[in-house]
Amino acid sequence: xxxxxxxxxxxxxxxxxxxxxxxxxxxxxxxxxxxxxxxxxxxxxxxxxxxxxxxxxxxxxxxxxxxxxxxxxxxxxxxxxxxxxxxxxxxxxxxxxxxxxxxxxxxxxxxxxxxxxxxxxxxxxxxxxxxxx
Amino acid sequence: xxxxxxxxxxxxxxxxxxxxxxxxxxxxxxxxxxxxxxxxxxxxxxxxxxxxxxxxxxxxxxxxxxxxxxxxxxxxxxxxxxxxxxxxxxxxxxxxxxxxxxxxxxxxxxxxxxxxxxxxxxxxxxxxxxxxx
DNA sequence: TGAGGTAGGCACCTTCAGGTAACTACTTCC
DNA sequence: GGAAGTAGTTACCTGAAGGTGCCTACCTCA
Numbered sequence: 082x083x084x085x086x087x088x089x090x091x092x093x094x095x096x097x098x099x100x101x102x103x104x105x106x107x108x109x110x111x112x113x114x115x116x117x118x119x120x121x122x123x124x125x126x127x128x129x130x131x132x133x134x135x136x137x138x139x140x141x142x143x144x145x146x147x148x149x150x151x152x153x154x155x156x157x158x159x160x161x162x163x164x165x166x167x168x169x170x171x172x173x174x175x176x177x178x179x180x181x182x183x184x185x186x187x188x189x190x191x192x193x194x195x196x197x198x199x200x201x202x203x204x205x206x207x208x209x210x211x212x213x214x
Numbered sequence: 215x216x217x218x219x220x221x222x223x224x225x226x227x228x229x230x231x232x233x234x235x236x237x238x239x240x241x242x243x244x245x246x247x248x249x250x251x252x253x254x255x256x257x258x259x260x261x262x263x264x265x266x267x268x269x270x271x272x273x274x275x276x277x278x279x280x281x282x283x284x285x286x287x288x289x290x291x292x293x294x295x296x297x298x299x300x301x302x303x304x305x306x307x308x309x310x311x312x313x314x315x316x317x318x319x320x321x322x323x324x325x326x327x328x329x330x331x332x333x334x335x336x337x338x339x340x341x342x343x344x345x346x347x
Numbered sequence: 348t349g350a351g352g353t354a355g356g357c358a359c360c361t362t363c364a365g366g367t368a369a370c371t372a373c374t375t376c377c
Numbered sequence: 378g379g380a381a382g383t384a385g386t387t388a389c390c391t392g393a394a395g396g397t398g399c400c401t402a403c404c405t406c407a
Contacts (some may be wrong), residue, residue: 098275108253110328110335115248120241133354142231144396149355159338170353170404180334187327194320195243201313205292250365266384277366282385303374303383 113158118143118151120188123177126161127185130176160184246291251276251284253321256310259294260318263309293317 102108113119121140125131131139137148152175155161160181166172177185235241246252254273258264264272270281285308288294293314299305310318 096275098273102250106332107325107328110324110332111248111253114324115244117235120244134352137354140231145355146357146397147395150395157339157342158335159342160335165354173354180331180338183331184327187324190323191243191247191320192240194317195240198313198316199239199243202291202293205313206290209290209292267382270384278385279367279387280365283365298384306384 113154114184114188114191116151116154118147119155122148122151122155123160123181123185123188126175126177126181130174133173133175136175155181246287247317247321247324249284249287251280252288255281255284255288256293256314256318256321259308259310259314263307266306266308269308288314 118140121143122136125136125139133148133152136152137143137145140148143151152161152163156163159178162176162178164174164176166174251273254276255269258269258272266281266285269285270276270278273281276284285294285296289296292311295309295311297307297309299307
């Protein structure tokens with residue numbers, strides 16, 4: 082029948098919306114940026130190329146698993162390059178591509194916003210918390 | 215003793231870094247933006263004020279729980295205002311503040327980047343997947 | 348000779364964010 | 378009179394992300 086319960090309609094809408102979101106480039110990029118480690122790796126590499134172990138030291142606290150996973154994802158998206166030098170202890174260098182560099186600039190814009198407006202957000206929070214004591 | 219195993223040093227570094235990240239305004243903002251529903255609510259409200267039920271319809275698929283949670287967080291950070299009109303079915307309007315508007319503009323910058331570079335990212339992915347077949 | 352570095356891979360395990368369902372209290376529409 | 382809307386709240390539950398530990402294989406330094 083043509084009639085659906087509200088729950089059924091919501092379910093249908095949810096499925097459609099999920100598909101829409103997965104196809105949306107903005108959403109996909111946000112998924113990338115939102116990754117805790119992606120932003121840190123981008124920031125670390127923005128000063129120049131780095132080796133795997135340099136990264137793991139600079140980004141203290143990252144597990145080898147997540148570092149590898151993050152780097153692979155960035156490499157797949159063409160944001161970093163991975164260069165293997167087959168010397169005796171193998172040496173692997175990671176470097177931002179031009180595309181990766183432009184994304185890092187975007188991150189800088191976010192950073193700038195955060196720094197200039199942080200006081201306002203902080204003040205709003207204190208006020209809100211005080212009012213809803 | 216002054217000597218620590220590598221694992222202990224990693225653990226220590228992780229704890230320190232976590233504290234550092236929680237204090238970092240950029241990271242806090244990224245946590246906000248990275249929230250799936252926050253970005254959608256911001257986008258929805260950028261066209262003008264909306265009622266609770268309008269939002270839940272426009273952002274199809276959001277559960278009432280998450281919508282409330284998201285709106286409360288945004289209100290707390292001073293990014294949206296919540297106005298209750300005590301008419302007979304109570305009416306609640308949500309609207310972006312000036313601060314929220316500036317954040318929405320930042321989101322627009324992200325959107326623009328995503329749209330202009332999506333093809334490059336997509337091409338890089340296809341190439342990567344082809345090479346690592 | 349064994350401890351640590353270099354660049355990860357693999358499998359298990361836990362946690363918690365977010366979804367689901369049910370409820371409020373009052374109203375209007377069919 | 379019951380179904381649906383308005384604006385949520387509360388309790389419960391699951392799935393997937395991410396952390397931990399253990400492994401390779403070769404090298405160097407003390």
